[in-house]
Amino acid sequence: MTTAKRKRMPRADRMRQMIEVAEQVFSTRGYAAASMDEIAELVGVSKPMLYEYFNSKEGLLLACIRESRAVLREVTEQATVGAVDAEDALRRGLLAFFVFIRERRQAWSLLRHEMALIGTSAADEVEETRRQQTDLIAALMSGYFDSGDDLRAEAAAEFVVGACERLAIWCERHDEVSPATATEYAMDVLWAGLRQRAR
């Protein structure tokens, strides 16, 4: 009860709270249909506060996306730490990814929707998110590809990320496909192809 009616709140706490609510609203209503007034009301604060902290509606979305991205990065990176070789690392990373999208649907939904920002001023930020995953994949395989064909390695990383993204979206419509099965499907196609190029 002491904290229940509390109004004034320190900056950091209020920001976390706003991001939490916004993530909820954006992922249910969709970015375009969500209104700043509604988010403000759910937070229990007036609209100008949102602008004080995030500058714009897009800024708020970006903050939510960064949050989700950080979690995804954390999860996938952690998953690969004990891997014995590139194939194992790729498999562990994929599994962690498919588990993530199942258990944190809201966060994943936000990450998907970042696509909607292409063409806006946030394009750079979007590009950054994209690189995070490709870099991770590229790093996983960097020691295993012939050096001198960097372009091919880079293309392969993009390829893997794109394939898994779509597969993940497909999984949303197929609850019967477990993360483990999805990983198997992916590795099935991927590793056979990548192995040829690995030394």
Place this chain on the structure above:
Amino acid sequence: MTTAKRKRMPRADRMRQMIEVAEQVFSTRGYAAASMDEIAELVGVSKPMLYEYFNSKEGLLLACIRESRAVLREVTEQATVGAVDAEDALRRGLLAFFVFIRERRQAWSLLRHEMALIGTSAADEVEETRRQQTDLIAALMSGYFDSGDDLRAEAAAEFVVGACERLAIWCERHDEVSPATATEYAMDVLWAGLRQRAR
């Protein structure tokens, strides 16, 4: 000169003209930043006409997307007609796709942005576009997969489409990568993996 100052125009012609202009504006400004007033002015007509023909801003975008989608389908389907086997068909289809995205950048840009509609009322229409390509891929391979593992075949098709989509976006940043090279990269990874499952 007889047609230059013409105002009244038959429905079908006016629609084509509107779609043409809208495609231009949406792909340069981006969907959110584009305004119906601007499009109307460029067409040389008043805003309510756009609503008369397309009902809403989203409806106009959808019309543009359908147009581009039809071209893409036409091009990829035609490419596969003379193929001798599944591998050949896949390769020809991929090449046609990568040529398309290079030569019709505007149309491709629109197709990419359809992602932005997820979460809107147009979700069904978006899903339809997605299926077009996966169905095509699935059909290409349908005769080559073990029957009884349809789920795996479906996953593989999603996988291929997602991978190529991302690879295509990557190609936008790499002018030095020709459609032929992109096709080679894709086939390199894909066919080795798919072949295992092909009978």
Place this chain on the structure above:
DNA sequence: CGTCCATCTTACTGGGAGTAGGTTACCAGC
């Protein structure tokens, strides 16, 4: 020449993003 209707227009409403400027709770330090 008149009548019908498809094409087209002007002039509005509503709602949501973003803002200017004032107000209040909380925490110093006295």
Place this chain on the structure above:
DNA sequence: GCTGGTAACCTACTCCCAGTAAGATGGACG
């Protein structure tokens, strides 16, 4: 306990843009 001072907060706007109501006009065909 009282008094600045500042960080958190609010009310009350503006402006822009999607979408609409109601009417004007060109022209095909009798």
